[in-house]
Amino acid sequence: MSFTIDDELWSAVGDPIRRRMLDLLLTDGGGTSTTLSARLPVTRQAVAKHLAVLDRVGLVHVTPSGRERLYAVDEAQLARAIAQLSSVGATWDARLRRIKRIAEAIQRNQES
Amino acid sequence: MEYGSIEREIHVEATPEVVYQVISTPEHLREWWPDEAEFEPVPGATGVISFGDTSTPEAHVVPLTVVEADPPRRFSFRWVYDEDAAATPANSLLVTFDLVPSGAGTLLRFTETGFREKGWEAAVLEEQYRDHTSGWDHYLPRLVTYVDRLVSTP
Numbered sequence: 534m535s536f537t538i539d540d541e542l543w544s545a546v547g548d549p550i551r552r553r554m555l556d557l558l559l560t561d562g563g564g565t566s567t568t569l570s571a572r573l574p575v576t577r578q579a580v581a582k583h584l585a586v587l588d589r590v591g592l593v594h595v596t597p598s599g600r601e602r603l604y605a606v607d608e609a610q611l612a613r614a615i616a617q618l619s620s621v622g623a624t625w626d627a628r629l630r631r632i633k634r635i636a637e638a639i640q641r642n643q644e645s
Numbered sequence: 646m647e648y649g650s651i652e653r654e655i656h657v658e659a660t661p662e663v664v665y666q667v668i669s670t671p672e673h674l675r676e677w678w679p680d681e682a683e684f685e686p687v688p689g690a691t692g693v694i695s696f697g698d699t700s701t702p703e704a705h706v707v708p709l710t711v712v713e714a715d716p717p718r719r720f721s722f723r724w725v726y727d728e729d730a731a732a733t734p735a736n737s738l739l740v741t742f743d744l745v746p747s748g749a750g751t752l753l754r755f756t757e758t759g760f761r762e763k764g765w766e767a768a769v770l771e772e773q774y775r776d777h778t779s780g781w782d783h784y785l786p787r788l789v790t791y792v793d794r795l796v797s798t799p
Contacts, residue, residue: 625651629755631677633657636667636751640659 542614545590550575551583555606558593563605565598653755661717661744664751668742669720679707686714691732694724708732712739719743725759734759 546552550573557572558564566584570577584604587593591610596603657664667673671682674694681699684692690711697704710732713721719742726737743754 625653625755625757628677629653629655629753632664632667632753633655635673635676636657636659636664639663639667643663 542590542592542610545586545592546611546614548583548586550579551587554580554583554587555592555611558604558606559608563603565601565603567601569604651755651757655753655755656747656750657753658750660749661746661751664744664753665717665720668753669714669716682709684709684711686711686720688712688714710737713741717744723759 546555553573554569557569561568566577566580569584570580573580575583584593588595588604591607592614593604594607596605659667667677669686671684671686671692674682679694679696681695682692684690684694688711692709692711693706694709695704695706699706706728707724708726708728710723711721712723713719721739721741723732723737723739726732730736738757738759741754741756741758743756745752745754
C-alpha cells in the first residue's frame with residue numbers, strides 16, 4: 534500500500550508558474566530558461582530558480598545544449614506526483630466502503 | 646469550491662453505535678485500513694498504525710493522535726506528522742468522522758483537512774487534476790498506464 538506523501542514533490546507542482554512551465558515543457562518536448570521566460574510573465578532568472586526546484590524533486594531532466602541547459606519533463610516522476618494526489622481521495626473512498634461493509638455485517642449479526 | 650480538504654458522505658445500514666465501534670477501535674480499524682493499530686480511542690491518546698510486516702524494515706509505522714472521541718457522534722484523529730513531534734494543526738492531517746442517525750442507519754460524514762496547512766497545496770493540484778484544465782488533460786491520458794502501475798505497487 535502506498536500512502537507516503539512526498540511533501541517536497543507536492544510543493545514543487547503546487548506552484549502555478551511551475552505547473553505552466555511543466556505544461557510548456559511537455560507541449561514543446563523541452564525548453565531552456567530563455568525559451569520559457571519568453572512565454573511566461575516572469576524573468577529568465579525566476580524561471581531558472583523554478584527549474585532548479587523542479588530539478589531537485591526529479592520532475593525535470595537537464596542536458597547541456599551549447600551555452601544553455603535544456604530541460605525536459607520526467608513523466609514517470611510527474612505521474613508519481615499525480616498518483617499520490619489522486620490516491621488520497623480514492624483510498625478514502627475504498628476505506629469508507631469497507632467501513633460500510635463491516636458495520637452492516639455486524640448489524641445483521643446482531644439482528645439475526 | 647474548497648479543495649483544501651477531502652469530504653465524503655456515505656450511508657450505512659447500521660446504527661451509529663455500531664459504526665462508531667468500526668471507525669474507532671483498533672480491532673476493527675485493522676479490517677478496513679492498517680495491518681496493525683495500537684491506540685486507546687480516548688481524546689489525547691497517542692498510538693500508531695502500521696502497514697506491512699512490522700518485523701521488517703519495509704513496514705511503515707505511522708503515529709496517530711486521537712483528538713475527539715464522542716460516541717456515537719464523532720471520532721477524530723490527527724495523522725501524517727513527524728513521529729518525533731506532537732501533532733498540531735500545522736503539521737498533521739485531521740480526519741473527522743461525524744455520525745448522524747438516518748432512518749434505521751447512519752449517515753457517516755468523513756473529512757480530512759490540513760493539506761493547505763502542511764503546505765502541500767493539494768487544493769490547487771486536485772482542482773487541476775479534476776478539471777483537466779489548461780493543458781493537463783493532454784498528457785494525463787498518456788500517464789494512465791504509469792499511474793495504474795504506481796498506484797497498484799504495494
